[in-house]
Amino acid sequence: MLVCLLFQSASAFLVMVNDEGVISASLEPSDLQVNITSYAAQFSGEPRISVVQYANISEPLLFNTSLHGVCYTVGLLTRRGQYWSKPIKTISPLPLRSVQISDYKESPETGVVFQIEPPPGNVFSRVNISYTEGQERRFMLYKDFYRGKTVFRHWLPGVCYRNIIFQLISEATVNQSTLVAHSDITHTTLHHRTVPFPPLNISRKIVHLSQGALPSLTPKTALSEGGQQIHRRHSREVTEIEEPPHNENSLDEAVGTVTSVPLSLALNFTDSNNISTTETTEEPPTEDPTSLDKEEFVNALVPDYEDSNEPGSALDLPPESTVLSTKLPLLPILLELRWLPPRPPTAYDGFNIYVYRDGNSTETATVDENTHEFFTELTDPGTYHVQVTTLSNFGECEARESAANPGFTFYLGPSGELLEELRERPLFVSVRLLDSTTAAVSWAPSSENHNGSVVSVMSTTCLKPSLSQRMENTYCSEENSTSDIITNLMPGAQYRVVVYHTNGPLISPPSEPVIIAIEPTGVRELAVYPLSPTAVILSWQRPYNVAFRKYVLQTFFFNPVTLTSEWTTYYEIAATASVIASVRVTDLLPAWYYNFRVSMVTWGERPLTCCDSSAVSFVTAPEAPHISSVDYSHGVLFIRWTYGELFIDLSHSRMLHWQVVAVGKKGPEKSYSIDVTRNAMRASLPLPPGDIYNLTVTACTERSRNTSMPYIIKLEPAAPKSLYAVNATHFSVTLLWAEDGVVDYYQIYCKPSKADKELKSREPQTVNTHVVTISGLIPSSTYNCTVISFSYSTPSKPAFITIQTTGKFDSCCFLEVSSLVFINTYKDSLELW
Incomplete structure (x- = not known):
């Protein structure tokens, strides 16, 4: 709930609001007055003003707000007699806890960032910011503080802003009148100086001072490390090397940081004008004007250099006599620097000059705001880098320097040769792969004189895998080579190739990087x-x-x-x-x-x-089929199976055929098989009865096969067939039959017919062959015989036959039965002999 509270009280009336929008109003001891009979709190902000009387002055009043985003006014009312008093005072916002001022990174010369920390629950509508600019006191009302932070972009560069104060303001309209309350000021007043703009059009001239003459210099006052005035005269023969003045955009040109390592190339090059630049977090040190000066610094006007050996002066040489690379016989060298003031409006008090040799700061000087030139002697060989910055230190604020300009870089050799910095980056760099591990680099000729080139190679893929996955070690860090042939590349890697031109230890800005990627080898x-x-x-x-x-x-x-x-x-x-x-x-x-x-x-x-x-x-291998049903009838086994899903389409499958195999335990052949086309999932297989068979269906492809789970089936034995009775005598008959399938043994039962009820039944007879002679019969008798096959203790259906023995005869005589009738009953068939 958004509630804007403007509290009113006679003195220290305490009002708070919680997150649920409940206003709590408490009486402080200072609110209690003599001769006051009642106390009440007035709540304004809703359509109707509410007045709630304190039942107990030691307990706070609670008021539930019902509207969102409105300003509630809470006032303390007192009553002496019959009438209530009016609210007479509003409570001011609480003061700020802390205030911070910092540079606006995008523009530290004109922009600052204000950051305040108000107490929690504090309500304010604006912030009054006051400060002293020069001799004038200025005020600003700001309301756009997002999370306690805002940016102000219109201060003057190099100016010391003093006594900066922040005050919170609460505003509300009550009964058509505006109530304004200001917070107290408890924070320490702040000071802040903006960064000055850098000097313009910095140019240099390098003059060789010979030992033969002592030129005359009219000195100017130069504040160096000691701050003392330097008056020096030189008697040397002068040979000058002048550089053309730089244009107004010279400040945007970038120069690489000088280093004693010739080809470290550990730089960041981003300048759009093809000039190498180096980002540094350290500002050049601001020297104390009271420190001792160095003798090498000379800040003076040079009207003429009198040469004792030759007439004229080297300073009279025309500016067109610029030499980029020349050999001078001897040091020292006179360095002349000139510049213009920074662009207005900039408050500044002088300029700092920094001279670095081989990366180390060797000379630092400070001159006043009216001096725009500087001279110094360079007596040692090395790589020099020179910078000029604007200094602003007047007032109570901390001294500030302008951002470091690119400056100048050049090299002085031991024998006096001068090498200029290279400002043109190599152009049209291309890389051509010769094979998977070698590449050739080429580039366009440069318009600047240089004595060498460096090819820098770094792998962009080397550091991407983790340590356990790293597969390359070459070019994991930037490696430099003077050869235009890159070797030891790795297939599959990606490389960043950059070319630099070199002039002694000086290097040019880098070329546009060329990314090459090599195809991996494959598995x-x-x-x-x-x-x-x-x-x-x-x-x-x-x-x-x-x-x-x-x-x-x-x-x-x-x-x-x-x-x-x-x-x-x-x-x-x-x-x-x-x-x-x-x-x-x-x-x-x-x-x-x-x-x-x-x-x-x-x-x-x-x-x-x-x-x-x-x-x-x-x-892939086929799935194993599943035998779904098995049926045996008339000596033929009928089998069905399923494969995979219910309606699987095998038209695009690599299935060739099915193989149905039945392996018996006791049969003479034991194994029976048949091949079935892949579209049919049923088969019929003739099998002898009476055996136990292991049934399987195998799915076959050109490379592999898969067999179903075995299906065990036990077939009942077949009844004997073609049962005959031969060689009948008075007391015996021989039975003969044919067998089908697997049979372990036979049982024969013979019992008298109904006409011979007085005869007794015979005991069953077990035989292992299909021929048996039944003896012990009664002559001229009729018997009904049954023959049953047994396999794995399972009986078959019985085969029936009726036999009759011959009558009695004398021992001297032989009765030949020319014709007997035998009945063989097996499945409703009748055979007569």
Whole structure:
């Protein structure tokens, strides 16, 4: 809930609001007055003003607000007699806890950042910012403080702003009148100086001072380290080397930091004018004007240099006699610096001059604001870098310098040669790969004189993998070479190539970087190892010298859903330092043709991939079929099975055929098989009865096969067939029959017919052959016999036959039965003999 409170009280009336929008009004001891009979709180802000009387002055009043985003006014009312008093005073906001002022990074010369920390629960509408600018006191009312911070962009550069004060203001309109309350000022007053603008059009001139003459210098006052006046005269022969004045944009030109290491190239080059620049977080030190001066600094006007050996002066040489690289016989060198004041409006008190030799600050001087030139002798060989900054130190604020300008860089050799800095970067740099490990670099000729070039190479991919995955060691840091041939490159890596021109120890700005990417080698020895009909393991090896980001595994197969065949990314694997890699591929279709491809992918905006030739084909194993039903009838086994899903389409499968196999335990052949086309899932197989068979159905492809779970079936034995009775005598009959299938033994039962009820039944007789003679019969009797086959203790259906013995005869005589009638009953058949 947003509640704007403007509290009113006679003295120290305490009012607070919580997050739920409940206003709490408490009486302080200073609020209690003599002869006051009642106290009340008036709440304004809603359509109707509410007055709530204190029932107990020691307890706070609570008021529930009902509107959002309005300003509530809370006042303390007192009553003496019959009438309430009016609110007479508003409570001011609490003062700020702390205030901070800092530079606005985008423009420290004119912009500052104000940051305040108000107490929690403090309500204010504006902030009054007051400060002293010069001799004038200025005021600003700000309301745009986002999270206690705002930016002011219109201060003057180099000016000391003093006695900066922040005061919170609360405003509200009550009964058509505006109530304004100001916070107390408890924070320490602040001071802040903006950064001055740098000097303009800095130019230099280098003059060689010979030992033969002592030129006359009319000195000016120069404040160096000691701040003392320097008056020096020189009697040397003068040879000058003048540099043309710089234009107004010379401050934007960048110069690399001088270093004693010739080709460290550890620089950041970003200048748009093709000049090398170096970012540094350290400002050049501001020297104390009271410190001792160095003798090498000379700040003076030079009207003439009198040469004792030759007439005229070297300073009279025309400015066109600029020499970029010349050999001078001897040092010392006179360095002349000139500049213009910074652009207005800038408050400044002088200029700082810094001279660095081989990266170290060797000379520092400060001159007043009216001096715009500086002279110094350089007596030691080395690489020099010179900078001039604007100094502002007047007033109570801390002294500030302008941002360091690019300055000048040049090299003085031991024998006096002068080498100028190179400002032109190499152009049209190109890199051509000779093979996967070698490249050639070329660039356009430069218009500036230089005595060498450096090719800098750094891998952009080397530091991207983790330490456990690192596969390259060369060019992990920037490496420099004077050769235009780059060697020891690694396939799959990406390199940043930069060219510099050199002039002795001086280097030019860098060329535009050229990024080259080398195609990786690809994997080798890709192999497939089956795990199941739907899963395989892919294994491969990679060469040791290769850099890449990841492996990409792709599959190619006919999709029965979309009826298309295309390469599809299956898996991506981060590159590892291991030479051997493998992955498990699942969710494959059984008995299906697949192509697998493993590619290496590198880093880069356009990653390179290699290679399409790293592929292998494979036909997955079929699934095992499932035997669904088995039926046996008339010596033929009928079998059905299912495969995979209920309505699987095998038209695009690599399934060749089915093989149905039945293996018996006791049969003479024992094994029976038949092949069935892949579109049929049923078969009939003739099998001898009476045996136990192990049934299986095998799905066959060109490479593999898969067999169903075995189905065990036990077939009942067949009843004896073609049962005959022969060789009947008075007391015996021989039975003969044919067998079918597997039989372990036979049981024969013979019992008298109904006409011979007085005869007793015979005990069952067990035989292992299909011929048996039944003896002990009664002559001229009729018997009903039954023959049953047994296999695995299982009886078959019985075979019936009726037999009759012959009558009695004398021992002297032989009765030949020419014709007997035998009845063989087996499945409703009747045979007569």
